[in-house]
Amino acid sequence: MDGKIVVGVVMGSNSDWEVMQHAARQLEDFGVPYEARVVSAHRTPDLLFEYAEQAEARGLACIIAGAGGAAHLPGMLAAKTGVPVLGVPVPSKYLKGMDSLLSIVQMPKGIPVATFAIGEAGAANAGLFAVAMLARQDGQLAERLRRFRARQEAAVKSMTLPEQP
């Protein structure tokens, strides 16, 4: 990777960072150049349009978009760019992220958003999914991903449980 930003991590509010940092951390760990931005379909619609319209020309390979509640950000980005959008439902205060999940996953046919699990695991997996996509064209990244999986497998195999009666 030559340092050029290839993944955009965007979120509806800085209150989403606690969750979305898990996507950013995966990209960082794998050495994938990314940017993190607050962009809101509801609160900054012009900025959303600008970000989406420039994404392809800026060379973004994908956009990871996280939002909570009436989470229209991922879908609206997908509507305005051909760059693949990975949606992360951020947990919400009252409906625990079910609202976010349904807002993101139930896209109309023709404008896909790849939707991940609610919360930290979904954010981390969106980061890993972006790595996996980029690794198809990048042998070194593919090797790093293979080693990550091997370490994870070894960690699970060495897990112990309390003595059983």
Ligand SMILES: Nc1c(C(=O)O)ncn1[C@@H]1O[C@H](COP(=O)(O)O)[C@@H](O)[C@H]1O
């Ligand atoms: N769902 C959206 C959008 C959007 O979809 O454009 N913009 C902000 N938000 C969400 O509002 C929640 C509360 O935001 P605040 O904490 O700023 O009040 C956040 O989870 C954010 O993603």
